[in-house]
Amino acid sequence: MMPSRLLWCCVLSIFLGMSVFGQPRPIFDPDDSVDPRQHAQPVFISRLVAGATGGFVDDYRPLHQNVGVAELANSFYRGHFQFDYKHSEVFGKDEPVNVCMCNGRPIYFPTPPSRDAIPAAPPPGRKETVQAAWYHASGGDAAQPPVMLRYRFTASWRPINTDLTSIATGDVSHLSGRERSLGLDADTYFSVHGHDVWGSLIYARNVRTGTTGDRAQNEFAYMSRFPGRALGPVLVRATLTFAGVSGRGAPGINVVNPAFEAFWHHARTDVNLHLVWSPLAMRSGAEGWQTHNQIALFVDRALFVKLFDASRR
Amino acid sequence: MLASRKIKTPLSHAASLWPTVAVLLLAACVPNMEAQVTNKVVIAMDEPCSSTAPNAIVVVLTAGNQTVRFLAKRADSSGVWSGKRPDDKTFPADRVKASLRLQGSRTGCERSFAAANDEKEDVAKFIFHCDQRGTRNVNITTDGSVRVSYARQNPGCVEEIEQATFVGGSHPHTVGDIWVPGEELSLKIAPETQGVQGRGLLVLSLDGVATNWPLFSSDPDNSALLVFDNGGRRQKGTVGTLTLKRGEVATIFIKQRFPKGWQLSGNASSIEDKRLEKAGLKTVTLQVQ
Numbered sequence: 001m002m003p004s005r006l007l008w009c010c011v012l013s014i015f016l017g018m019s020v021f022g023q024p025r026p027i028f029d030p031d032d033s034v035d036p037r038q039h040a041q042p043v044f045i046s047r048l049v050a051g052a053t054g055g056f057v058d059d060y061r062p063l064h065q066n067v068g069v070a071e072l073a074n075s076f077y078r079g080h081f082q083f084d085y086k087h088s089e090v091f092g093k094d095e096p097v098n099v100c101m102c103n104g105r106p107i108y109f110p111t112p113p114s115r116d117a118i119p120a121a122p123p124p125g126r127k128e129t130v131q132a133a134w135y136h137a138s139g140g141d142a143a144q145p146p147v148m149l150r151y152r153f154t155a156s157w158r159p160i161n162t163d164l165t166s167i168a169t170g171d172v173s174h175l176s177g178r179e180r181s182l183g184l185d186a187d188t189y190f191s192v193h194g195h196d197v198w199g200s201l202i203y204a205r206n207v208r209t210g211t212t213g214d215r216a217q218n219e220f221a222y223m224s225r226f227p228g229r230a231l232g233p234v235l236v237r238a239t240l241t242f243a244g245v246s247g248r249g250a251p252g253i254n255v256v257n258p259a260f261e262a263f264w265h266h267a268r269t270d271v272n273l274h275l276v277w278s279p280l281a282m283r284s285g286a287e288g289w290q291t292h293n294q295i296a297l298f299v300d301r302a303l304f305v306k307l308f309d310a311s312r313r
Numbered sequence: 314m315l316a317s318r319k320i321k322t323p324l325s326h327a328a329s330l331w332p333t334v335a336v337l338l339l340a341a342c343v344p345n346m347e348a349q350v351t352n353k354v355v356i357a358m359d360e361p362c363s364s365t366a367p368n369a370i371v372v373v374l375t376a377g378n379q380t381v382r383f384l385a386k387r388a389d390s391s392g393v394w395s396g397k398r399p400d401d402k403t404f405p406a407d408r409v410k411a412s413l414r415l416q417g418s419r420t421g422c423e424r425s426f427a428a429a430n431d432e433k434e435d436v437a438k439f440i441f442h443c444d445q446r447g448t449r450n451v452n453i454t455t456d457g458s459v460r461v462s463y464a465r466q467n468p469g470c471v472e473e474i475e476q477a478t479f480v481g482g483s484h485p486h487t488v489g490d491i492w493v494p495g496e497e498l499s500l501k502i503a504p505e506t507q508g509v510q511g512r513g514l515l516v517l518s519l520d521g522v523a524t525n526w527p528l529f530s531s532d533p534d535n536s537a538l539l540v541f542d543n544g545g546r547r548q549k550g551t552v553g554t555l556t557l558k559r560g561e562v563a564t565i566f567i568k569q570r571f572p573k574g575w576q577l578s579g580n581a582s583s584i585e586d587k588r589l590e591k592a593g594l595k596t597v598t599l600q601v602q
Binding site for chain 2: 030031032033034035036037038039040041043045047075077228230235263265267268270272300301302305306307
């Protein structure tokens with residue numbers, strides 16, 4: 001008992017001590033959970049996602065513009081393990097940044113939000129993400145098969161390149177920055193008075209360096225997943241997330257984020273159409289509670305599916 | 314205070330074992346009471362089901378995880394049918410379950426008890442109750458020679474599931490005498506490539522309610538059949554036919570596995586679709602009549 005507890009403590013300490021942590025799924029990243037009991041052999045899937053998002057919010061940081069989104073997700077499933085590599089792109093406008101060297105130190109325009117305000121989202125661009133997940137069967141009895149819970153580690157990296165125009169001379173210089181993140185999310189399941197309660201616990205941290213507004217934030221969130229309902233051919237499902245995000249001058253729960261998704265699968269073309277509405281209420285020390293509406297419309301389709309021969313395992 | 318303590322000597326310890334030893338000796342002396350095994354059944358009804366009782370009835374016997382179907386014949390007009398397992402394998406006379414298929418009706422499951430027939434042979438005897446509920450047949454057609462296994466279960470046979478495997482094709486395979494609602498019927502297509510999981514494509518559910526998105530159900534009064542297409546829309550009729558393309562089969566299967574919806578992912582559907590494609594399936598036609 002003690003060694004395993006010690007091991008968990010060590011693992012947790014390592015993660016908590018790391019300088020960067022992961023972030024919640026972007027709104028356009030479709031669910032890729034696959035029950036390992038479904039496949040007898042290893043599987044590789046490449047999936048393409050494309051769409052548009054109004055009022056894009058990146059990891060609880062509003063971008064204040066509408067963007068195009070695309071993602072190529074490559075997933076490999078073997079037994080109870082899942083590994084992903086995802087390349088995503090957000091297409092939007094880069095805000096021009098001017099710089100004034102005043103009293104020997106740079107002042108940027110537009111001025112980055114203050115330390116007790118909600119940080120600005122990174123500018124549109126690409127992001128690389130790797131994930132490793134483990135599925136664990138929990139509960140179950142003779143009448144009910146065990147539920148399959150997923151525990152996932154996420155690491156992502158994105159370059160943030162900024163062109164700076166000197167207000168005084170008009171010269172253009174260049175900043176090469178990046179945002180790195182690592183995160184853990186764990187599915188949860190319990191029963192309250194006979195009602196199943198599904199959800200996810202998410203811990204994440206991301207750090208932005210080499211930019212005009214370097215910031216870091218820790219996030220701890222619980223996402224409750226409500227049962228879906230079929231409305232004709234459309235599946236409607238909802239989540240409710242409560243999160244505490246550091247680095248915005250408002251300790252405690254400072255994000256409340258319901259999300260509603262309509263999901264339609266077209267069997268003939270194997271295309272999935274998603275419409276997601278995600279209103280966010282966020283609190284910061286400087287601005288108090290603010291609400292943002294994020295709406296995403298996107299499609300996804302498997303480009304390549306390979307079932308490996310089970311006998312070669 | 315000094316408590317008086319009984320000091321246990323090796324002899325007194327042995328004495329305390331005497332009752333156990335006596336029971337063991339008695340058990341060894343009693344003739345061996347092995348469970349009776351047989352390959353024969355005797356069927357009786359506790360009341361006549363109709364004025365014209367059939368001379369032959371189909372017995373579906375579940376022994377262990379094997380399901381065997383065979384005919385039991387009536388020797389005279391006494392209302393007792395006798396049959397023998399066709400593969401001659403034996404089973405415990407008092408530990409198997411069976412139900413009857415009566416062409417248009419069926420019985421629930423009953424457990425056997427050991428008995429002897431007129432020839433003084435050991436048999437498994439069943440006494441069935443009449444059930445006047447009508448049954449339906451499910452015809453299954455695939456567009457290729459894909460292996461299909463089905464499992465059907467009714468509440469009386471919670472721990473015994475009737476299952477069989479057949480090779481699909483253009484000629485329909487009939488799963489006969491099913492209660493709708495009242496029985497669960499699920500299909501596993503190309504079961505040899507399917508992962509470890511509880512059940513396959515749910516055609517009929519036990520309660521008949523669309524909580525797990527079965528493909529067919531019925532009105533509560535069983536007056537009309539309800540057919541749920543891929544979109545979950547209902548059609549009503551006396552006969553229900555559903556032709557599903559491979560992609561639809563995959564999507565419906567994943568929807569049924571995750572009726573709460575939140576674990577429904579495109580990758581799960583795509584994996585199932587690919588598996589069915591590799592098995593050579595294009596369409597499945599299900600007809601409930």
